[in-house]
Amino acid sequence: MTIARSIILVADDDAMKDAVVNAVDHVESLSLEVREGTLASINGSAVNLLNEHDLMVFRLLDRNDIDLVRSLRKQAGPSGKLLALSDENISLSDARALKKSGLDEILPFPISSDELSEQLDRLSTPSSMLPAIYTKSDPERNGQVIGICPVRGGAGSSTLAVNLADQLQGRSGIFRKHTRNRVAVVDLDMQFGTIATGLDLAPSNGIYKMARDGVIPDRTFLRQCLVSHSSGLDVLTAPDEFVPLEAFSREQITALVDALRQEFDYVVIDLPRVMIDWLGAIVSSCDRLLLVTDTAVPSIRQAHRLIQFFSQERLELPLEIIVSHETKPLFPAGHHSEAERVLGRKIRHWLPYDPRHAKMALDRGQLLSKAAKGSALSKAIRALSGKILAEKPDVAAAKNRNTV
Ligand SMILES: Nc1ncnc2c1ncn2[C@@H]1O[C@H](COP(=O)(O)OP(=O)(O)O)[C@@H](O)[C@H]1O
Ligand SMILES: [Mg+2]
Structure with a gap:
C-alpha cells in the first residue's frame, strides 16, 4: 500500500x-x-x-x-x-x-x-x-573499535581481521548459535580489499557511494550498506569499483567510525597499507591498533615508520604488536628482543605459519572457525580474541608500553 x-x-x-x-x-x-x-x-x-x-x-x-x-x-x-x-x-x-x-x-x-x-x-x-x-529504537552500544594494520602485503592482516571479528562474537550454546556480541568487520583496504571474497559475499556499494557523493555516513546509511554473513557478522565490504583513497575526508571516516561504534559491540577495521591522511581519524579514535608484522628486518623497519607516523596523531597509541607467520618461541631469539627494542613495545601475540588451513578457508570462502576450527591458526586467533574480550584496551596498552 x-x-x-x-x-x-x-x-x-x-x-x-x-x-x-x-x-x-x-x-x-x-x-x-x-x-x-x-x-x-x-x-x-x-x-x-x-x-x-x-x-x-x-x-x-x-x-x-x-x-x-x-x-x-x-x-x-x-x-x-x-x-x-x-x-x-x-x-x-x-x-x-x-x-x-x-x-x-x-x-x-x-x-x-x-x-x-x-x-x-x-x-x-x-x-x-x-x-x-x-527505526532508531536500537540503543547506542558504544562499542570497541579495533584497527588492524598490516606492515607488509601478505602478512595475514585480512585473515586476522575477519577471524578475530568472528571470535569476538563470543559464541556459546550447544550448536554455538548464541552470540554475546554484535560485531562488524569493515574493509577499508578500499582498493585491494579481500574480505568480501574471503567470506564469499557480494560487495556492496556503500563505500563507493561515500566517495562519489561525499556522504557523511550515519547509522541509517550504515545499515543500508552492511552485508550480513551467515556467521552473524555484519560486513562493510570494499567497493567493486575503483575508488581513489584520497576521495575520503577525515570527517567522513570519523563519522563512519562513530556510527559503527554506536551500532556494534566490536568493530574490526582492516586498514590499507598506505600512509593516508584519513588513517589519522582511525588512529585517534580507535581503542586498539593491532600492527601485523613479521620479524624480518625490513618489516620491523616499516613497522617503526608506521608507529612514528601514528604517533604524530596520538601520543599514547593503543598499539599492540602481532607477529604473524611465527609461533611464539620458548626462548625469544636475539632478533625478537631486537624487534621489541626498536618498536619500544613487547610482542603482544603470535600467529603461527599455517598456510594449509589459511588457504583452505580462503578457497572455500569460509571462516577458520568453520573450515579449520582445530587448526593452529584458528586457535591462536581465538586466544587473541579471548584476551581482548577479557581486558579493557587501556590496560592492554599500558602493559605494552615502555616495558622493553
Ligand atoms: N598465519 C598464516 N600462515 C600462512 N598463510 C597465511 C596466514 N595468514 C594468512 N595467510 C595466507 O596469506 C595470504 C595473504 O593473507 P591476507 O590475510 O590476505 O594478508 P594481508 O591482508 O596482510 O595482505 C592468503 O593467501 C592467506 O591465506
Ligand atoms: Mg589484506
Whole structure:
C-alpha cells in the first residue's frame, strides 16, 4: 500500500527547486508545494507548514539555521521531518549541531536525482510505515573499535581481521548459535580489499557511494550498506569499483567510525597499507591498533615508520604488536628482543605459519572457525580474541608500553 505524502520545499535557488521537482516526480504518491524564500524569511509560517506536510526541505544557509531548526522543532513537536540541502562543505561539528537541534537529515547539493528521490521517499514516509531497518529504537552500544594494520602485503592482516571479528562474537550454546556480541568487520583496504571474497559475499556499494557523493555516513546509511554473513557478522565490504583513497575526508571516516561504534559491540577495521591522511581519524579514535608484522628486518623497519607516523596523531597509541607467520618461541631469539627494542613495545601475540588451513578457508570462502576450527591458526586467533574480550584496551596498552 502506498500512502499519499506531501513535501514543502523552501528555497530561493532555481537549481535546487528544479532538482527537487524532478526527484519528487519519480516517487509515487508524493506531492510538492514550493515556497519561495529561506528558512529565516518564512519563519512566521514555518510551524504551520511543517505541521501540514510530512517533510520540509530547505536550503541550508548558515549557522543561524541551527537555532531556527531548534525553535521550529520545539514548536512543531515531533510531527513533520526536516531535511536540509547544503551546497557548502559543512563541518562535522555543524552537522552534529544541526542533527542535535532536531534536523532529520542533511544532504549535499547537488546530489544525484536517484539518490534525492530515494531520500525524499524515505524521509516523507511516517516512521510507523517504515521497515524495521529505519527505526532508531536500537540503543547506542558504544562499542570497541579495533584497527588492524598490516606492515607488509601478505602478512595475514585480512585473515586476522575477519577471524578475530568472528571470535569476538563470543559464541556459546550447544550448536554455538548464541552470540554475546554484535560485531562488524569493515574493509577499508578500499582498493585491494579481500574480505568480501574471503567470506564469499557480494560487495556492496556503500563505500563507493561515500566517495562519489561525499556522504557523511550515519547509522541509517550504515545499515543500508552492511552485508550480513551467515556467521552473524555484519560486513562493510570494499567497493567493486575503483575508488581513489584520497576521495575520503577525515570527517567522513570519523563519522563512519562513530556510527559503527554506536551500532556494534566490536568493530574490526582492516586498514590499507598506505600512509593516508584519513588513517589519522582511525588512529585517534580507535581503542586498539593491532600492527601485523613479521620479524624480518625490513618489516620491523616499516613497522617503526608506521608507529612514528601514528604517533604524530596520538601520543599514547593503543598499539599492540602481532607477529604473524611465527609461533611464539620458548626462548625469544636475539632478533625478537631486537624487534621489541626498536618498536619500544613487547610482542603482544603470535600467529603461527599455517598456510594449509589459511588457504583452505580462503578457497572455500569460509571462516577458520568453520573450515579449520582445530587448526593452529584458528586457535591462536581465538586466544587473541579471548584476551581482548577479557581486558579493557587501556590496560592492554599500558602493559605494552615502555616495558622493553
Ligand atoms: N598465519 C598464516 N600462515 C600462512 N598463510 C597465511 C596466514 N595468514 C594468512 N595467510 C595466507 O596469506 C595470504 C595473504 O593473507 P591476507 O590475510 O590476505 O594478508 P594481508 O591482508 O596482510 O595482505 C592468503 O593467501 C592467506 O591465506
Ligand atoms: Mg589484506
